[in-house]
Amino acid sequence: MLVDKSERILTDSRTPKYLQVVNLILDEIEKGKLNIGDRIPSINETSFDFLLSRDTVEKAYNELKDRGIITSVRGKGFYVSSTNVENKLKVLLLFNKLSSYKKIIYYSIIETLGDNATVDMHIHHYNVNLLEDLLHQSMGKYNYYVVAPHFFDKDTHPVTGYELLKKIPKDRMLIMDRAVKGHENEFPGIFQDFAKDIFAALESGLSHLRKYKRMILVFPKGDMYPVEIVDGFKRFCFFHDFENLILDGIDDEPLYEGDLFLVLAESDLVNIIKKSREQGLNLGQDVGLISYNETPLKEILDKGISTISTDFIHMGRSIANQILGTEDRMPIKNPFRLIVRRSL
Incomplete structure (x- = not known):
C-alpha cells in the first residue's frame, strides 16, 4: 500500500490535490519503496485512503501514465513502468x-x-x-x-x-x-479581448486624450493584425465623440497639431518621431503618440513613449x-x- 493517511494531502496547499497524489507516488518510487513491475493501489483504493474523489485520483493516474511512470493492465490494475522520476x-x-x-x-x-x-x-x-x-x-x-x-x-x-x-x-x-x-x-x-481591451484602456486615459482634436489609428494592411483592434478604436471614438481616421501608414502623411496617433508597427512609431522633429512639433504637446505593445525600449525612447499593451x-x-x-x-x-x- 502506498499510503493510508489522508493527512498527507494538504487541503490548504496551492498544489492541486491530484498533483499531490502524483508527487506522493513519485516520492515512493524515488525512495525505492516502489519498483518497476510493482502494482500500485487501484483508483478506488487510493480514493478511499486519501479521502479524495475518484475523479481526482483518476486525473493523478492519467498524469502519471502520460509521463510514462505507470501503465494500466486491463482487468488487473496499475503498475510501475518506469522509475525515472525526473521524467518531465x-x-x-x-x-x-x-x-x-x-x-x-x-x-x-x-x-x-x-x-x-x-x-x-x-x-x-x-x-x-x-x-x-x-x-x-x-x-x-x-x-x-x-x-x-x-x-x-x-x-x-x-x-x-x-x-x-x-x-x-x-x-x-x-x-x-x-x-x-x-x-x-x-x-x-x-x-486578449482586443476590441474590449483597447476600448477600456483608452477610456482609462480619457483625461489625457481630450486635449487632442483628432485620433488616428495607423493600421497597416496585410500585416495580419487583429481586426478587432479597429472595432474597439471606432467604438471608443464614437462613444466619446472623437474625430477619427484610420490610415494604412504615415510615410507620405504630414503631422498636424492636435492629432493623436495610435500606431501598431514599430516602423510607423519611428516615422512619427522623425516627422515630429522635422516639423518642429513636440510630442505630448502638439502631437500625441501611443504605441501598441509595451517593450523596455519604449520607456526610454524619446524620453518616454506611451503604450497600450497586454502583460x-x-x-x-x-x-x-x-x-x-x-x-x-x-x-x-x-x-x-x-x-x-x-x-x-
Whole structure:
C-alpha cells in the first residue's frame, strides 16, 4: 500500500490535490519503496485512503501514465513502468510568429516551468494548413499543446481554425494570446479581448486624450493584425465623440497639431518621431503618440513613449501555471492597460 493517511494531502496547499497524489507516488518510487513491475493501489483504493474523489485520483493516474511512470493492465490494475522520476512534461508551443513580444511570453513560460518540463516551439505563420502539418507530426508526442490561434486565409481574411483545434485532446489543449471566435469558453488558456481591451484602456486615459482634436489609428494592411483592434478604436471614438481616421501608414502623411496617433508597427512609431522633429512639433504637446505593445525600449525612447499593451510576462506565467496545475485550466482574459508617458 502506498499510503493510508489522508493527512498527507494538504487541503490548504496551492498544489492541486491530484498533483499531490502524483508527487506522493513519485516520492515512493524515488525512495525505492516502489519498483518497476510493482502494482500500485487501484483508483478506488487510493480514493478511499486519501479521502479524495475518484475523479481526482483518476486525473493523478492519467498524469502519471502520460509521463510514462505507470501503465494500466486491463482487468488487473496499475503498475510501475518506469522509475525515472525526473521524467518531465513535454510541451509544444505553436506561435503565429516570432516577435519581441512572443519572445517575452516564451521566456516567461520557460522560467515559470523551470525543471518541470521541456518545451519545443514551432511557428505556424498564421496558416491553418501548416498548423495541421505540425500537429500531424507531433500528435501524441507531447503532454500539452499551446496554440496562438491567429489564422488568416490566402486572401488575408481571418479564420478561426476551430475544426482543426478541436481535434487536439481537450485535456491537452491550451490557447494563448487570443480566443477562438465563437468558442471563447471552450478552450482553456489565456487571451486578449482586443476590441474590449483597447476600448477600456483608452477610456482609462480619457483625461489625457481630450486635449487632442483628432485620433488616428495607423493600421497597416496585410500585416495580419487583429481586426478587432479597429472595432474597439471606432467604438471608443464614437462613444466619446472623437474625430477619427484610420490610415494604412504615415510615410507620405504630414503631422498636424492636435492629432493623436495610435500606431501598431514599430516602423510607423519611428516615422512619427522623425516627422515630429522635422516639423518642429513636440510630442505630448502638439502631437500625441501611443504605441501598441509595451517593450523596455519604449520607456526610454524619446524620453518616454506611451503604450497600450497586454502583460506578456503575466500571459506566459499563466500558461505555465495552467500546465503545472497550479492555476485552474480555464479561459482567462489577460490584463491590458494604458501606460501614460511623455508622448501623451
